[in-house]
Amino acid sequence: MTEVGLFIVLFVALFIGWAMGRKNPAKKPKREKKNVPPDYFRGLNHLLNDQQSEAIDAFVESLEINSDTFDIHLTLGSLFRKKGEIQKAINVHQSLLARPEISSREMRMVQLELASDFMSAGLLDRASRLLLNMATASRKSEFHPKILTLLVDLYEFEQSWDNAIQIGTELVKDSPNKKEIKRLAHFHCEMAQTLFKKDQPKEAYQHYKQALGVDPSCVRASIGAADVLSSQRRYRDAIKELKQVAEQDAEYISVVIPKLKDCYQRVWGSSGFVKFLQEQNQKKPSAALILALAEHYMVDDKEYAEMFMVEQLRSHPTVKGFKALINLQMDLSRGQNQQHLEVLYELIDQLANSKPQYQCRQCGFSGYQLHWQCPSCKNWGTVKPIHGLEGE
Template sequence: MVLDPLWLLLALPVAFALGWLASRLEMRQWVREQRDAPKAYFKGLNLLLNEQQDKAIDAFVEAVQDDPHSADLHFALGNLFRRRGEFERAVRVHQHLLRRGDLSTGERERAQHALAQDFMKAGLFDRAEEAFRALEGTPFDTEARLALLTLHERSRDWRAAAEVAARLEKSGIGSFATRIGHYWCEVAQEADARGDAEGAQAALQRAREVAPTAPRPWLLEGERHLRAGRVAQALQAWDELRARHPGTFPLVAAAYAQAALTAGQRAHAREQLELVYAQQPDTNLLAALRKLDTPEQAAQRLLDHLRQQPALSVAAQVLELPPADWAEDTRPQLQASVARAAQPMQRYRCAACGFEARNYFWQCPGCQGWDTYPPRRIEDL
């Protein structure tokens, strides 16, 4: 059978018209879907901005059901579940995204990061660590390493924390020297607890190398020497601490004074403590100096400190002295110390938000709540 060319000429316009009509119908359907999806999305967003999270979740769930291929809707729904504390549902949403074969590389990495956050918030630290490690080399690399650093600190895995912090520092986002120094100090303390003196010493050496300006290695060095009975070395380490970090030295001032008495170095220790005390009068330094004073000198030092800085703890110690040792202005100084210490307690505190005020308010200035102030001051509760 031979086809008439005339029929071919007539079939071509018909086929073209049918194709054009099909494309128009498909385009209309696509436009309708795209128009409906943003409406559902913006409805959920509007509810979320109005802090109606339950209704927002319902709106996003409906939107995801209508458009299961929209990754943005899944991300919005998963993040909302996480904010609501529904971590299991958030995990399911983000795992569903990762199982999709049509997801782009960027969206897959974003879903992996969201999943790691879900595990982190849920307290599943092992799974969170695994999820964050999967993000190495991605645009989320820095955020993942910072999260891993937090995880290692929580689990007290100090060596792993030091390694991650060192890699973060090499990446150029900032200095982590101080934190790494603390990590090695923690390693030293754990080694000491196990009786591993060599390991503790090596860890402290690493801490000094990483953070040369940090005070904690010198403080721990003195404590280790003192526990081992090496009093002279302890004093030497703490003298180094005093020279480098006089502001931190009061933390070991009492132990320093006691070690000096044991080593027969009362005069030297008193001289060094006096130098630091002259720069920054401190109750810890005061207590250390009183260990090295005679009873008369200790009483006078206490009164002098009270005159310069009316502290409540010093006032309590002055009250333990015999009245014969009091100076003429001791009583006013005691009154000033007690009055200053009592000021923070003579306030009303909101039971809803904790806002404190000297005057009683029926409506809290902090949270705007009514009748949230107990009618009793803090000192009376």
């Protein structure tokens, strides 16, 4: 919600609270004058002077905590947190918890907000203690998935992958959703990557397989498993894993081509590799497939390779493709023509190198490296190779 939206909600809530107080004749004598709290006017004054933080403070003070204003306090606390004023958020939430009339449902709602406050403040121990107590106490409650989600967020932030896997598995079992399933598979991949670096390939492979058990479409797990198998010289099995990526998500094909080429060359030579490239290029053409095929054709017949490139570029134009075509032309020409092509090649090379290769499909973050977790929006598996004229 925008701040303007929040202020509108706040005003409506204030009005309702005030109106409810007015229309309750049983509790108050009819003729008693309902005074608007002075803090309310102070808040309005700050708002008019564009002092938003002071305005919110004054509104908080003007609202007496009762069942009618509980939600407003909860929203204000969360607004403070989002604005980075964590101590104020903690104060609002702790003052709500101190109310004797608070119901157990309301108490859990506040505790969840407080756990988020602690996490935002970097007080991870306090957050995890609170959440673990809540998780044990409210195993069957409606809040259980939210508690587990926050715990997984916390362990992810701490990069405590074994804990993240344990709670993530419970969460997915409790309330399966696509985002959590994807995230859990990546936790297994993180664990596998760490184990592989520690020279424990067997355990690493098991985690990659567990990742695929959780999320069969996890491209990273197939690529990781293939790396482990290649390190054990099990190239045929590695090829099976890598070919799987084309079924899981063909957008990642450019990532697996060099690995696949290497594995094929070690066992069967290039014929199976070329067949795979041709099949994939028919299904979904990409610069990586076209360039790999052209590279193969060039070995025997440069003119055929050139013809193939021109034909492919007509239907699938890319900067990478043009660069490769100019490179090929340079090989085939002599004298002044070659010099002109060299200038053109340098220009297109600079252009190609200045363009990011990967982009997050969720937030648009782009970069030169493939991150399995987007550095900007923190989503898992959303950064993919860029397609189109400047990409694949």
